[in-house]
Amino acid sequence: MTRAPLVIQTPQGLFCPDGDFHIDPMGRVPRALITHGHSDHAARGMGTYLCTHQALPVIRHRLGKIAAEGIAYGEARQIGGVTVSFHPAGHVPGSAQIRIERGGEVWVASGDYKTAPDALCEPFEALRCHTFLTETTFGLPIFHWQREAEVMGQIAAWWQANAARGVASVLLAYSFGKAQRLMAGLAGLGPICTHPVVEGVTEVLRRQGYRLPPTMPLGNTPPPQGALVIATPNAMASDWALALGPHQVGAASGWMALAARRKGTSAAFVLSDHADWPGLNAAVTATGAEQVYTLHGSTGPFAQWLRAQGLSAQALS
Amino acid sequence: MIRFARLVAQGAPQPQAFAAYQAEVGPEDGATALRLLSGQRPKRLAPPATLLDWVAKATNTPAFLIEACLKTCPDKAELAALLLPPPTTATAPTLTEALASLTSAPAYLALSRTLPPKARTILNRLATGTFRTKLALPQTGPQTPGRCLAILTLIDPSGPEATFALPHDNTLVPLTRLRVTLPQTPALLAWARAHVTDRFGPLRQVAPTQVFELAFDGITPNARRKSGIDLVGGRVIAWAKVVQACDVPPLSALLAQHT
Known part of the structure; x- marks a missing residue:
């Protein structure tokens, strides 16, 4: 039957x-x-x-x-x-x-x-x-992912190289999940700033007890020297991005495994959820x-x- | 190889980036990279479809999956790089070592397995003759003056101007064309008249047996040259009669010393 x-x-x-x-x-x-x-x-x-x-x-x-x-x-x-x-x-x-x-x-x-x-x-x-x-x-x-620690190491190296030149590092990620995974994986390496949309979700998760490092929401002020800024791709198309000052844009996604998807980003990291x-x-x-x-x-x-x-x-x- | 892939990741490298690369990898890879970025391609190991076929067989990937992958990643060189699992070895070959592996399918596969995907993709472009990246803007950094030996191949008696060449892969590659203002110029012209092997207008091809010492102020990449380089401020210093043509160091030696 x-x-x-x-x-x-x-x-x-x-x-x-x-x-x-x-x-x-x-x-x-x-x-x-x-x-x-x-x-x-x-x-x-x-x-x-x-x-x-x-x-x-x-x-x-x-x-x-x-x-x-x-x-x-x-x-x-x-x-x-x-x-x-x-x-x-x-x-x-x-x-x-x-x-x-x-x-x-x-x-x-x-x-x-x-x-x-x-x-x-x-x-x-x-x-x-x-x-x-x-x-x-x-x-x-x-699609074969590297261990998370290796990818975080690549991101940290990019961030530190930018910081050494006095340039902010803007990392594009989904506001829920990827954004917080990045800040958790990069905690303690320097100041981390967020787009308000990212900060909103982060604050919710922080209140739930997820271990997340302190972050600084960015309004229309430039990020501090050597900061990592976590933002959504949409945010970069808005007026908000005008206040960023000199910066490099990186993207973290599984799709970054493909060269065609890496076009247009100065740094691409293969990190998937x-x-x-x-x-x-x-x-x-x-x-x-x-x-x-x-x-x-x-x-x-x-x-x-x-x-x-x-x-x-x-x-x- | 990984460092070279990083150098060319964003397309044509800027001279500054190339200089940093050279400083990091040393003379051998520096010279190899300069040749590749000057338009000299290694001998093609296989066309992209064949290379992809080798990788598909080595990874037991069925044809329908290859078809599906090509829809997401139409670049066969990149696809062949992504199909292999990530490397498990910590050691990675130099660019020169990687190129040396492009002799057979097993040698290529063994080497490719030790590389991360982005470096593999570049290796695959080199292996399939589809590597197109060249140096951006002529190098403007500090030049290194130097000297080298070269073989006389052509002479225009009216200058007199002479073309000098260097051995490369069992042939002679033209290096530079220079005016000859040596005390022995009349004797050289007399020798040339007696050893003409061909004529092209005013140019006389001569037996490639006579060696000269050249001096120069620097070397810059030039993709339009067979040698891949231009000598800057080149001049003929001496007729090195005691040196046999077969003892002249090859082009790669010059590049290794001066890049």
Whole structure:
């Protein structure tokens, strides 16, 4: 007997019919389970939100007044005909994989995840399951990340070389996650300034107890001598950037592995909050899943790769 | 090799950056880099598609994945660099050593595995004959005066002006053309008349047996020259009759001493 799937794809996003909830929906739905606070996973307009206690403050900070509830990592909760629990995904602070169980059958929706540890977020936890819905943002064998310490060393060297010339170092990063990972990894090396949007999220995480170094929000005043400024790419296109004085711009992202993406930045650092090719493969293997669905990025090639390894795999988007 | 990749990461290096590179890597790599950045390319090991094929086989990457990767990274030299896992060894070859590995697929693969991806990409461009980066602006830094031996290859008796060449890869590469104002100029012209091997208008090609000592004020890169360089303030000092042409140090030796 074939059993009905625990998770299906709908126009609003992933949906669990037996629990009557969506996972990271983009269209308006009554009940949303949210893996983490990035805007392509946590959108406005849902009836209720459920996410980890650690993810909730940033989601509230970004979405304003919402009906939301937090849940502890590992805490089992019955929703309709399924049992749900959230487990660390190692992507950003509070990020989770969502485990769904029905009568011994286990499905896991990975959300975004990173298997390698960093200085900031809860480390990825491998879960056994029958069906794994994995993200494949970097699901090609050209993506192999260096250890975080090596990349932080490269950034520190760039920062110090700029500082020696009296030039500020402006590092472009997402305001939530990457920005704080950078300040945590570069703490103690010199003054760190932030764009107000970055500072807002940082302050929320600091109040939660995440270990983050002191930072100095920059209004329309120049940064102190030798400072590192963490800003979003949008900020650099605004008037805010005019007050920076002499500066060099660097970018930190997994996409910086590609020369075409490095064009236009004076310094590029390959630092990702997603799993690389070995990480994705190791994660799939660790689940023991017989069936894998792929989402985001290289869904087709990664699914085909898994089929070539003898798994049942299919691209979802 | 890693340092060279950093030098050319942003395209044509500025003279200042090149000078800093030379100071850091020493004469051998400095000379090798100068040749590459002057437009001299090493012999092509393989076309980009072949190189990519070697790496695909070495990493057991199936064809459908290569196809998918090419959509994200259409540059085959870069793709071949990214497919190999990051290096596990702490040692990295010099630029000169890296170039010396471009003799066979196994030698190339063994060396490529020791390099980080950005340096691998540059190695792949060198291996596939697709390295195009040249030095920006002529070098304006302090010049190093020097002397060298060179072989007379052509002479225009009306000047008289003579072309001098240096051995490079089993051939002679023209180095410079200079006016000859030596006391022995009449004797040289007499020798030349007796040893003409070909004529091009007023130019006489002569047997490449006579060696001269040249002096110069400096060396600058020039991509349009086969040698990759110009001698600045070059002049003929002496007819070095005691030196055999086969004993003249090659172009690489000159570059190593003066770059």
